[in-house]
Amino acid sequence: MDPNRTALPFREFSHRISLVFMLTLAAALLLLGRAETYVFDRARQVVTDLAAPLLEVASRPVAAARRVIERTDEYAYVFDENERLRAENARLLAWKEMALNLEARVARYEALLNVQIDPSINYVTGRAVSDAGGPFVDTVLVNVGREQGAKSGQAVVDTDGLVGRIVSTGPKASRVLLLTDLNSRIPVVIEPAHYKAVLAGDNTEWPRLEYLTNISAISPGDRVVTSGDGGLIPQGLPVGLVIQTSDGNLRVQTFADRGRLNFVRVLQYEFPSQVERQDPPDVLKGPPISSSADSAASAAANSTGTE
Template identity: 50%
Template sequence: MITHRVSLFVAVVIACAFLLFDRAEATIFERARQAAADALSPVFEVVSGPVSAVRDFLADIQGYLAVHEENARLRMENAELLAAQAQARDLRRRNERFAALLNVQVDPTIEYATGRVVADDGGPFRRTLVVNVGNNDGIGRGQAVVDEHGLVGRIVGTGGHSARILLVTDLNSRVPVYVEPGRRRAILSGDNSDMLRLEYLESDDGLLPGYEVVTTGEGGLIPPGIPVGIVAGELNGIWRVRSQTSFDSIDFVRVLRFDFPQQIEIPPPSLPGQFIGVEVTPSDSEIITTPPATTDDEPARNESDDTNVAQPPSEEG
């Protein structure tokens, strides 16, 4: 009994020390966490198959129960989508014209890896998932994760065969976004519920439910323009966003292997009127290196999004 008391005391002291270290230096246990998830990922993969099948079956039953409500919602959504489709065609035509006029280089296609969710955190105070793709598939920390509806979260830890996703609904998630139309900047944060919070909103004048929320690309981790959700309304002075993703039953996701452009080439002043993107030999150009943000849980930085945009050189002389 005395041995039990001593070991209990030691266990509690060590646990408290772990908590303090983890709080002070969040990355200290990251390797151990990912090694554990990686080691168990084959087990997760085998066991999660039947679990997912049962979960899908239960979700189907839930769906049948809500079929009338769902039907009405879909009709309304369809009407909105038809209007949005016409608008999107118009915007696409305009965008093509502007692109041709400005000679803007089209972004390289973002590669991705598709993974299956094999585990979640199983707890009530975190919103994370484990997927069965990792370093060996080119997955790295900070990469954005999307499903068919838009942004789901981002990678916060990787092992050889698995990676952990911090969902946008997690308490620690912060994503810089625009609210469209109007291009209002805001930070989208999670609070462990399914409704996201729009914080630091530039202006809510004329903001209406139904407006779309998309990523800005600030920070260089998440590509710009990825839909995150729809403005749902205001609650207690905070605008809420409803994601189109069903976080209750995510199964397959895509991890975007997005590389933030790190080198911006500035043409020599002897070439007035030339735009960025035109081939310039390294010897003629000055290269500025902008390191991408690498820290997790970092709030949006105040840098202007214009840092990503190539500017024509000012005419000199």
């Protein structure tokens, strides 16, 4: 008897069994992934740390190619760009004078009102070495890990504005959840009306504004910055501009462009709950309150005793 005649059905049978087993295992993983997060988070960190150096090497030619294309564009429009920059520079010089005056005035008011000023924020610079990869996730890997001081929750910015926040860290690389991801929620303030809202990613290019109390006070073109609520992300980081979509909803066009992400800064912000109280300067202190209060109380007591 030809052994191949029995081997073929057996191979097909084992192939089918293996297929059913793998399908069941994958379905089980889908269900377990929600419940048992620690094991999978650990596995993710290991795989991420292994892949990060490879992705970093692979992303370098991409960055170089991007630079070549940008340079070519710049050369093509160098004269127009020069004219535009001259005009912009003239406008900005006027703004600079105004900004310096306002800065001095704000500093004076802060000293008078004894405002508790946030400590300066340290940062670590790194590169976004990967892309999101899939259509349902908007995360990137940056080559800044625990060894460089990265922690979960820290804000990540680039030259344009807020990019996202760190959601997991390995020794050498971290995962950044971008503003457009389905799970991203960032407390923001819309200026100049100063209404608070939550910027919620929904897997589209423009995140939504949730929990906005007064929509009528907001108009397209308003600036969106971080509110600092929750103490995780510093206040005042530029996020984007309010836009109105064709269906009439207000969304946000982020300043950071995920298609051009390259160098980013991880902000090592600590909520200033442990900052020592800053007393006002002596010249601004009034007369001691406690001594006058004591004398008033003793006077009241004496008058009561004589009656």
